[in-house]
Amino acid sequence: MKSETKIFxxxxxxxxxxxxxxxxxxxxxxxxxxxxxxxGGSTPKMLFELWAKSYTDKLDWSKxxxxxxxxxxxxxxxxxxxxxxxxALFFEKxxxxxxxxxxxxxxSDPASERARYEKEILDVVEVDGNRLxxxxxIILGMGDDGxxxxxxxxxxKFLHSDRICEVAVHxxxxxxxxxxxxxxxxxxxxxxxxxxxxSKANVLTQVINKSGDYKSFPASHIESEDLCFYMDQAAAxxxx
Numbered sequence: 001m002k003s004e005t006k007i008f009x010x011x012x013x014x015x016x017x018x019x020x021x022x023x024x025x026x027x028x029x030x031x032x033x034x035x036x037x038x039x040g041g042s043t044p045k046m047l048f049e050l051w052a053k054s055y056t057d058k059l060d061w062s063k064x065x066x067x068x069x070x071x072x073x074x075x076x077x078x079x080x081x082x083x084x085x086x087x088a089l090f091f092e093k094x095x096x097x098x099x100x101x102x103x104x105x106x107x108s109d110p111a112s113e114r115a116r117y118e119k120e121i122l123d124v125v126e127v128d129g130n131r132l133x134x135x136x137x138i139i140l141g142m143g144d145d146g147x148x149x150x151x152x153x154x155x156x157k158f159l160h161s162d163r164i165c166e167v168a169v170h171x172x173x174x175x176x177x178x179x180x181x182x183x184x185x186x187x188x189x190x191x192x193x194x195x196x197x198x199s200k201a202n203v204l205t206q207v208i209n210k211s212g213d214y215k216s217f218p219a220s221h222i223e224s225e226d227l228c229f230y231m232d233q234a235a236a237x238x239x240x
Contacts, residue, residue, distance in 0.1 A: 003227040005208065007236045011196040014232050015046035018194060019055060025137070025190070026059050034136050035125045037067040037180065039149075040082035041141040043194040048090035056094050064100060065124055066091075069138055070150035070168070070179040071104035073113075080175075081106055110167045110176045117178060118164040128187060133164060138180070138188040142195050145171075146203045146217025150179035158182060159221045182221060191224040198234040205238040 008014040026034060038044065072080045076087070083103040091101060102120055105113050125133035140148045150168040151158045158166045159182030168177045185191065195204060206212040207220045208229065214220040 003208065003229055005229045005231065005236075005239075007239075008230070008232055010234075011043050011232050012046060014194065014196060014230050015043055015050055018192065018230050019047060019050045023055060023059055026064070029063070029136070032063060033124075034064045035067065035133075036064055037069045037135050037138040037188075038082070038086060039069055039139045039141045039194065040071075040085065041194070043141065043196050044139065045085060045089060047194070048086055052090050052093035061094060061096055062100070064096075065102060066096070066100060067102045067121065067125070067135070068104055069140060069185070070177050071106050073106045073110045073167075073176040073178065075107040076103065078106070104178050106178075110178060114163075114165045114167050114178050121164055132187055133184055135184075135188040137190045137192065138185055140185070140191065140193050140219075140222065142193060142200060142204065142207070142219045144199045144203065146207065146219050148193075148219040148222060149185065150177040151182065151218040153216055153218060156216075156218055156221075159218060182218075186221075186223050188224055190226040191222060191228075193219070193222075193227075193229045193231075195229060195235045196232040198237060200231075200235045201238045204229075204231065204235050208239065 008017055068082055071082050074080045076084050104117050121133050125135055128134050142148050145153055152171050154171050155168055161181040163181055164184050165178050166181055168179045203217055206214040207217055
């Protein structure tokens, strides 16, 4: 399955381009409910700031329900909280309704929260014949080790889990995280990777070209009929 690639001069231009594409995508959606799973990371921070600064009145935000592809098991006011970052930079400034924000309760017991979040997803997101959620859009990043969401190489079994969410463990810090699983991510109608930085270049080249050790990188196993990699020139520097 072939993916689309878009290369931009720097992370700021990348974020601006995706914000524009996102606005056009939302405008083309006729349904009353659009489900989007957000990502953490530095490029999404730029995106959140752009949405708050330039898109408050350009989109019908009331149609969009926000979820997370993964979240750290920390309180919402912790600096590591993906929700906390999105809330401070975007939700509060745009006035997104609290009923449209479906956060992972990172302060709760991870195992219990995994099950609770699965139920909340099923209550809101369209499901297929296998009772698995089908998000309209999932935004992803990729780590230097090829992980995406919080599916790390040492827990690649989550790419094939029969659950909606799993409790992941960061390989270095031991921090617990709740992540969507591979089957759920791959059912999304649209998947976008936002990737910046030369530290990602070697792995990204293998992921996109299906070369080298690509099978060992979780990001290589993400597939969709509508899959696009937005990358800056540094991340794309080894692509031929």
